[in-house]
Amino acid sequence: MNTNERSFSPSRWRLYLVYSIAFILFAVAAGRLFYLTVLDKEFLQNQGEMRAVRTESIPATRGMILDRNGEPLAVSTPTWTVIANPRDLWGLSEDPVNLAKPIGERKIPEQEIARLAEAMGVGSALLKERFEINRNKGFMYLKRQIPPHEAEAILDADVVGVSKIKEYKRFYPAGEVTSQVVGFTNIDDKGQEGLELAYDQALQGKPGKFSYMKDLKGNIIRTLGQEVPEQAGENIELSIDMRLQYLAYRELKAVVTEQRASSASAVILDVRTGEILAMVNQPSFNPNDRSDLEPEELRNRAVIDLFEPGSTMKPFSVTAAMRSGQYNTESIIDTNPGYLRFGRYTIRDFRNYGEIDLETVLVKSSNVATSRIALSLPQDTIWNMFYELGIGSPVGLGFPGETTGKLPMHPKWHPSEIATLSYGYGLAVSTLQLAQAYMVLANHGYKVPVTLFKQDIPPQGEQVIPADIARDVVHMLQAVVTEGSGKKAQIPGYNVAGKTGTVHKVGEGGYAYDQYISLFAGVVPATNPRLAMVVMVNDPKGRKYYGGEVSAPVFSRVMEGALTTLNIPPDRPEGLREVRLEETNKAPYRIVQGN
Incomplete structure (x- = not known):
């Protein structure tokens, strides 16, 4: 065999072929590796991140609800929530046969469940289920x-797939x-009642996001950074003054207990700004512990009932009569x-x-006189007065369930309908609507919007009652407190103007003559009003049921504390019989006699 034949033997040819194939395969692999790691490296990164990198939501702090002085009424506190990934737990097994089965067919790791149940303080069978x-x-x-300590105790059990996340829990200091x-939120921090529901979107804030890497057991091994920062919710500053709120709540709860009443509500307004300084209800509930909550306790009765x-x-029927020009303070009604x-x-x-003047009409609370006055006027006169005061219209708080009230309008009025409307029957109001009407009277006839939010700028309103007529009616209402049924509303050192009301409740067969609503509505100090308050007690079951006996004393005690708290000076020094009526809105300066 010559040299050329040996060099091209079949064995050598096969060797070259193997080398060539190996080289080609190596080149293809190297090229693919170069392509993936250099030219298309994002693919491998994405695949790796899908298996090891997770994006977690960062909860945003819900905004606080504050009173007018910055006292917190609703705050969010950080807490821990323990979570689990059941798929990770089912991935555990010492039995290869069990691991080879689909997750839905595998046996549960009993020891892990038992250890976790013990750490949680729950039954193993329940947790297994x-x-x-x-x-x-x-x-x-x-x-x-x-x-935190409870969460750490559970994590110390070292169960695969169990971890913790941060959440916020709502707390209500008042x-x-x-x-x-204020209302309350659910466990997911979503508003369910009250202002928490009405302003849920503003309070919520926006959650953030951050990325991290985890190991096969689901444990965080490295934080990759914050992608989107969280944004805290807006704080809401209310007009409520917690000093007055506590005072009104205490007295209202006491009278409901004493009189065994079904429910009650009370509202205090700043007559100049329309701010609600206190709004309380009975029965109530503790929003921090709702385990025994009854549906009826959720009602903000001052706005809804x-x-x-x-x-x-009756004071507003008298006001309408005087505004018509047919009556004045000297008018006599037979x-x-x-x-x-x-x-x-x-x-x-x-x-x-017999024959009485307008002041005596209010002092004696004469239905006959009020009816005669109303029947002597054009038929829509009383209705128009009530409507302009806000009766039959929503106050406009934006509060869930806020009522419009009821102010019937008839194409043709029957005389009995005009008469009953004039002394407060045949219409329906909320405690807040009635307080709004007295606020207008106290503010010299100037109506400003009622609000639950603190006002830094004086609101714009409208004059619905001539200022001199409003002042005359307020002066007449002082006599109701000094001489009439409102004597128990008196406050030492202050002139009080107000009106009592005792209303038969409506039952299934008409008016129930053994069930009542006891009312007192008033303003202080009467010579230069700053505050208006309405107290409504529903169905008192004690011996007392008249508004002057049940609700007027509540007004007196609450307002005495409110005037002192707000540093409003007395307008009737003790022992003096003369009361100086201050000049406001160019009204005449005069001296009037009173007790």
Whole structure:
């Protein structure tokens, strides 16, 4: 065999072929590796991140709700929530046969469940059942919103797939005192009632995001940084003054207990700004512990519940009469013989008062006189007065469930309808609407919007009652407190103007003559009003049920404390019989006699 034949032997040819194929394969692999790691490296990174990198939401702090002095009424506190990934737990097994099965067919790791149950302080069987139900899910809650030490105790059990996340829990420092106004959130920090619901979007804030790497057991091994920072929710500053709120709540709760009443509500307004300084209800509830919560306790009765206001509307019927020009402070009304008949319907007074002036109409709370006045006016006069004061219209707080009230309008009025409307029957109001009407009277007839938010700039309003007429009516209402049914509303050192009301409740068969609503509405100091308040007590079951006996004393105690708290000076030094009526809005400066 010659040299050329040996060099091209079949064995050498095969060797070259193997080398060539190996080189080609190596080149292809190297090229692919170069392509993936240099030219298309994002693919491998994305695949790796899909398996090891997670994006977590950063909860945003919910905005605080504050009173006008910065006292917190609703705050969010950080807590820990323990979670689990059932898929990670089902990935554990010492039995290769069990591991080879689909997750849905594998046996649960008993020892892990038992250890976790012991750390959580729950039954092993119950926890096992929860994991069985969620075995195909990648997320489940174990314990929500618990203290840090409790969360750490559970994590110390070192169970695969168990970790913790940060959440916020809502806390209400004032408890039941502001519960129906502030409302509450659910466990997911979403507003459910009150202002928490009405302003949920503003309070919520926006959650952030951050990325991290985890190991096979789900533990965070490295934080990759914050991608989107969280934004805290807006704080809301209310007009409520917690000093007055506590005072009003205490007295309202006391009278409901004493009189065994079904419910009650009270509202205090700043007559110049329209700010709600206090709004309280009974019964109430503790928003921090809602385990025994009854649905009826959720009602912000001052805004939602309706009732016939009765005699508390008589001052506005007198106001309408004076505004018409047909009546003035010297006008005399003949109430003889002490009753009025409209077919089978009769309107009566407590007794026959004979001929009386407008002040005496209010002091004696004469239904007959008020009816005669209303019937002497154009038929829409009383209705228009009530409507301009806000009766039959929503106050406009934006509060969930806020009522419009009821102010009926008839194409043709029957005389009995005009008469009953004039002394507060046949219409329905909320406690807040009635307080708004007295606020207008106290503010010299100038109506400003009612608000639950602190006002830094004086609001714009409208003059709905001539200032001199408003002042005259307020002066007449002082006599109701000094001489009439409102004596128990008196406050030492201050002139009080107000009106009592005792209304029969409406039952299934008409008016129930053994069930009442007790009312008192008033303003202080009467010579230069700053505050208006309405107290409504529903269905008192004690021996007392008249507004002057049940609600007027509550007004007196609350307002005495409010005037002192707000440093409003006395306008009636003790022992003096003369009361100086201050000059406001160019009104005449005069001296009037009173007790």
